[in-house]
Amino acid sequence: MQHGGHNTFRAGSQGNGGIRVVPKPAAAQSIPPLLLDLDGTLVDSVYEHVMAWREALEESEIRLPNWKIHRRIGMSGKLFLPTLLRELGQKTTKAEIQSIEKIRAGIFRKKIPEIRMQPGAKDLLQVFDKIGAPWAIATSGERWQVDQLLKGFDIPAQVPVITGEDVAIAKPAPDAFVTAAQRLGVSPSDSIVIGDSPWDLLAAQRMKALGVGLLCGGYAESELERAGAYRVYEDPGDLLKHIEELGIQAE
Amino acid sequence: MQHGGHNTFRAGSQGNGGIRVVPKPAAAQSIPPLLLDLDGTLVDSVYEHVMAWREALEESEIRLPNWKIHRRIGMSGKLFLPTLLRELGQKTTKAEIQSIEKIRAGIFRKKIPEIRMQPGAKDLLQVFDKIGAPWAIATSGERWQVDQLLKGFDIPAQVPVITGEDVAIAKPAPDAFVTAAQRLGVSPSDSIVIGDSPWDLLAAQRMKALGVGLLCGGYAESELERAGAYRVYEDPGDLLKHIEELGIQAE
Numbered sequence: 001m002q003h004g005g006h007n008t009f010r011a012g013s014q015g016n017g018g019i020r021v022v023p024k025p026a027a028a029q030s031i032p033p034l035l036l037d038l039d040g041t042l043v044d045s046v047y048e049h050v051m052a053w054r055e056a057l058e059e060s061e062i063r064l065p066n067w068k069i070h071r072r073i074g075m076s077g078k079l080f081l082p083t084l085l086r087e088l089g090q091k092t093t094k095a096e097i098q099s100i101e102k103i104r105a106g107i108f109r110k111k112i113p114e115i116r117m118q119p120g121a122k123d124l125l126q127v128f129d130k131i132g133a134p135w136a137i138a139t140s141g142e143r144w145q146v147d148q149l150l151k152g153f154d155i156p157a158q159v160p161v162i163t164g165e166d167v168a169i170a171k172p173a174p175d176a177f178v179t180a181a182q183r184l185g186v187s188p189s190d191s192i193v194i195g196d197s198p199w200d201l202l203a204a205q206r207m208k209a210l211g212v213g214l215l216c217g218g219y220a221e222s223e224l225e226r227a228g229a230y231r232v233y234e235d236p237g238d239l240l241k242h243i244e245e246l247g248i249q250a251e
Numbered sequence: 252m253q254h255g256g257h258n259t260f261r262a263g264s265q266g267n268g269g270i271r272v273v274p275k276p277a278a279a280q281s282i283p284p285l286l287l288d289l290d291g292t293l294v295d296s297v298y299e300h301v302m303a304w305r306e307a308l309e310e311s312e313i314r315l316p317n318w319k320i321h322r323r324i325g326m327s328g329k330l331f332l333p334t335l336l337r338e339l340g341q342k343t344t345k346a347e348i349q350s351i352e353k354i355r356a357g358i359f360r361k362k363i364p365e366i367r368m369q370p371g372a373k374d375l376l377q378v379f380d381k382i383g384a385p386w387a388i389a390t391s392g393e394r395w396q397v398d399q400l401l402k403g404f405d406i407p408a409q410v411p412v413i414t415g416e417d418v419a420i421a422k423p424a425p426d427a428f429v430t431a432a433q434r435l436g437v438s439p440s441d442s443i444v445i446g447d448s449p450w451d452l453l454a455a456q457r458m459k460a461l462g463v464g465l466l467c468g469g470y471a472e473s474e475l476e477r478a479g480a481y482r483v484y485e486d487p488g489d490l491l492k493h494i495e496e497l498g499i500q501a502e
Contacts, residue, residue: 047301047317054298055365065370065486066298067469114306119316218318220471235316 031133031248033186035177035209037195038139040074040217042121042236043149046196047218048111049073056104062090070218074197076140076170077101105145112148118216120237122153127240127250129156136160136180140170160184172199174207181207192246194239198227212246214239282384282499284437286428286460288446289390291325291468293372293487294400297447298469299362300324307355313341321469325448327391327421328352356396363399369467371488373404378491378501380407387411387431391421411435423450425458432458443497445490449478463497465490 040046053069064084072080081097092100128135136159139146143163155161160183167175174188177200181188193204196217204211205228213224216235224232231246233239243250291297304320315335323331332348343351379386387410390397394414406412411434418426425439428451432439444455447468455462456479464475467486475483482497484490494501 044316044318047298047305047321050298051302063367065295065367065467067295067467070298070469116314116316216316216318218321218469220474222473222477223471226473 031131032210032246033181033184033191034128034133034135035180035191035193036135036137037074037193037197037200038137038146038149039141040118040196041194041200041214042118042125042137042153043115044118044216045115045149046070046073048115049108052104052108052111053077055107056100059103060096060100062088062100064088074140074195074199074217075172076164077104079170079172105142108145109148112145115149117152118214118237119235120240121235124236124240125153125155127243131248131250133248134184134186136162136184138162138176138180140164140176172202174203177203177209178207196224198223201227201229204228210246212239282382283461283497284432284435284442285379285384285386286431286442286444287386287388288325288444288448288451289388289397289400290392291369291447292445292451292465293369293376293388293404294366295369295467296366296400297321297324299366300359303355303359303362304328306358307351310354311347311351313339313351315339325391325446325450325468326423327415328355330421330423356393359396360399363396366400368403369465369488370486371491372486375487375491376404376406378494382499382501384499385435385437387413387435389413389427389431391415391427423453425454428454428460429458447475449474452478452480455479461497463490 036042039049050066050069050073054064054066057064062085068084072084078097078101081092081100085092125135137155139162141149141164143165146161146163150161160180162176162180162183164170167179169175177191177193178188181191189208191209192212193200193209194212194214195201196214197219201211201213201224210230211228213227213229213232214235215221215224215232221232233242240250287293290300301317301321301324305315305317308315313336319335323335329348329352332343332351336343376386388406390413392400392415394416397412397414401412411431413427413431413434415421418430420426428442428444429439432442440459442460443463444451444460445463445465446452447465448470452462452464452475461481462479464470464478464480464483465486466472466475466483472483484493491501
């Protein structure tokens with residue numbers, strides 16, 4: 001596991017005499033901006049995405065095994081389809097990719113009612129609000145899909161929600177997270193990116209942010225660590241239980 | 252990566268003079284018995300299993316995230332449900348588990364027509380037949396399900412297919428693979444177990460067999476290696492391309 005070089009110290013932990021109270025620097029009291037992925041991170045939608053892509057590809061007579069699709073979820077379809085089709089030795093035009101994406105969107109839309117929040121996701125966002133943390137959501141998904149998936153979360157109006165339409169280049173490029181940081185008026189490199197896939201963590205590395213991985217998208221701990229995760233938790237609820245490890249005091 | 256201590260040598264690779272032809276020992280010419288898992292290994296059914304379990308559990312008002320179910324596929328449901336429910340702090344009776352399993356079977360049955368063979372699976376089995384390799388299939392699935400999933404494979408009548416009904420204790424206990432070896436009349440510890448999940452590899456270790464992992468069930472390479480895989484390939488087709496690495500000559 002990579003560690004981000006956070007140093008801890010305890011002043012005057014032995015005895016009470018002669019302690020000089022050192023005023024905390026302002027930065028130590030501030031809460032780092034938190035930039036969250038959506039699919040697999042806040043909602044348990046990765047497996048439904050896999051099935052929707054698989055079905056859409058089959059309608060176009062393209063056979064891809066589920067695990068290969070799974071390992072690309074979190075990248076934009078526009079970016080992962082050419083990669084996977086190149087492996088199959090197939091070339092596709094932009095028009096074909098748009099057509100597959102359109103079929104996929106129709107199939108996925110029908111699966112949305114089955115999709116649940118990840119354990120602890122709502123609690124985590126409520127804690128962010130309670131402690132006044134600057135936070136935002138950044139995803140490659142389209143606006144209509146994001147709106148559907150965020151139903152039930154009661155996202156405050158001032159929280160930026162960056163979708164595929166808001167950036168020219170989708171994940172694993174850092175643009176979505178960088179745009180989210182800009183909307184918050186914070187520095188991308190001071191932020192913590194929270195995501196379930198190596199693509200989120202790659203984006204975090206490119207923008208010099210800390211990356212925190214969640215297992216609830218179905219990647220292994222080792223894959224997230226290898227992609228640069230500073231810490232890996234099971235799901236948003238598990239992250240919340242350990243939130244002090246990110247230098248955040250929740251109470 | 253663990254290596255199984257296979258040594259290779261090239262006699263007389265430099266020049267032709269003075270080479271003494273050493274007769275090969277009989278064991279070097281024999282083909283090791285190959286014991287194959289079914290779900291995730293020969294057929295791309297893991298994601299459909301995940302969805303079927305998730306839906307069946309929801310009907311029983313039990314919420315489990317998809318990734319936690321995914322990581323248990325390959326174990327018998329009888330064994331993995333108590334583990335996961337214990338995590339949730341829930342106790343269930345044997346009758347409840349049987350009832351969930353029955354609902355799951357009904358849901359899964361409807362998904363079977365969507366399930367495809369893994370890339371190269373049929374070719375691999377045909378090569379095993381062509382070279383006279385002793386091989387068998389060992390799964391935790393029930394007979395009706397196995398029969399459906401193996402349609403199209405044309406499994407020769409003499410190939411043992413061990414199902415959940417054939418053994419008292421399902422995977423990750425080694426009983427299914429051991430029974431398969433016994434039916435072939437071979438030693439379990441001389442066999443090579445081929446599977447997509449750490450549960451197959453755990454069973455291989457317990458019976459002192461070599462384990463070979465396949466990524467096509469959705470586990471990461473590192474998870475399979477950590478569970479003791481001697482080699483990891485993408486899918487049956489990728490294994491076939493590298494079959495000499497298992498000490499098998501296919502041509």
